[in-house]
Amino acid sequence: MDIRQLRYFITIAEEGQITSAAKRLNMAQPPLSQQLKLLEEELGVKLVERGSRSIQLTDAGKELKKRADHILELTDTAVKELKDFNNGLKGTLSIGTVSSSGATFLPERIQKFNENFPQINFEIWEGNTYRILEILNSGIIEIGVVRTPFNMGTFDYIYMPLEPMIAVSVDMQEFSSKDYIELADLANKPLIIYRRFENLIIETFEKSGFKPNIICKTDDARSTLLWAESGIGIALVPKAAIKLVGSTTLKYKPINEKVLQTQIAAIWVKNRYLSTAAKHFLKTFKGGTSENKD
Structure with a gap:
């Protein structure tokens, strides 16, 4: 089994037909069918169920498709790294980001970076923090843009300034006379939280003497x-997250509690190769930061 066979198999799986897969690969149908047969013989499993008009992946085929996608992503990443011996003026930079930074903070940084390096393209992967850490560790992306807290043990990082958590509601009338909301003001209020901050919120509230009423x-x-x-x-969300929705009904106030603060961080795996493009991007990140570690 080699990379070429995996590319053939992925194309067959995506097209659902040998004929259309061969057309997409600019090759004849019989050699492609033969490659699929050889792959099945080598692995000792049936990868597809052949019908009169289309093929369906078997359970083994579905598993191989998932693995093959990952292998080819890593292969493409390796090729990009090996070709990146110039000054990082061209290429593709893969970045993973959580939603609360991807839609608010990252576009501004990418625009600034693009002005200086217009021939560098981007692949942006989105997900929650755990997903970003997973694909960062696996090598699919070079840089992750996440929010604290996270386990920093295997990563180098650059922090952006701290920002407060805010309380957001359609009705903030009872807090209208205050610039900030105290934790005590939220006692017994129905709270909606981003699971990412669940432990932090619960621990902070309990230290203040009451249990938060989390309804969602x-x-x-x-x-x-x-x-x-x-x-x-x-x-209860980071302040920058309010930009994620274009609502005219939502109102917010900062929460007056130092523990309930978060930071955006650019992270990368310690002692792993970083492309020149990634290094340039991290320099863009450093402007206005409160703490760097690289």
């Missing part, structure tokens, strides 16, 4: 705000 947890800051917009409770 989400995996995305945007979803947290949309639930608040429905009027069922108060969302």
Whole structure:
């Protein structure tokens, strides 16, 4: 089994037909069918169920497709690294980002970077923090843009300045006379939280003497705000996240609690090769930072 066979197999799986897969690969159908047969013989499993008009992946085929996608991603990454012996003025930079930074903070940095390096393209991967850490460790991306807290043990990082958590609701009338909301103000209030900050929020509230009334947890800051917009409770999110929704009904106030603060961080795996493009991008990140470690 080699990379070429895996590319053939992925194309067959995506097209669902040998004929259309061969056309996409600019090759004849019989040699492609033969390659699929050889791959099945080598692995000792049936990868597809052949029908009169289309093929369907077997369970083994589905597993190989998933693995092959990952292998080719890593292969493409390796090729990019090996070709990157110039000054980093061309190429593709793969970055992973969580939603609360990807839609608010990252575009500004990419625009600034693009002005200086217009021939560098981007591949942006989105997901929650755990997903970004996973694909960063596996080598699919070079840089992750995440929010604290996270386990920093295997990473180097650059921090952006701290920002407060905010309370967001369609009705902030009872807090109108205050510049900040105290934790005590949120006692017994129905809270909607981004699961990423669940432990931090619970621990902070309990240290203040009460248990938070969490009625909803989400995996995305945007979803947290949309639930608040429905009027069922108060969302607790990083301040920058308010830009994720273009709502005219949502109001917010910062929470007066130093522990409930977060930072955007650019992270990369310690002692791993970084392309010149990635190094240039990290320099863009450093402007206005509160703490660097590289």
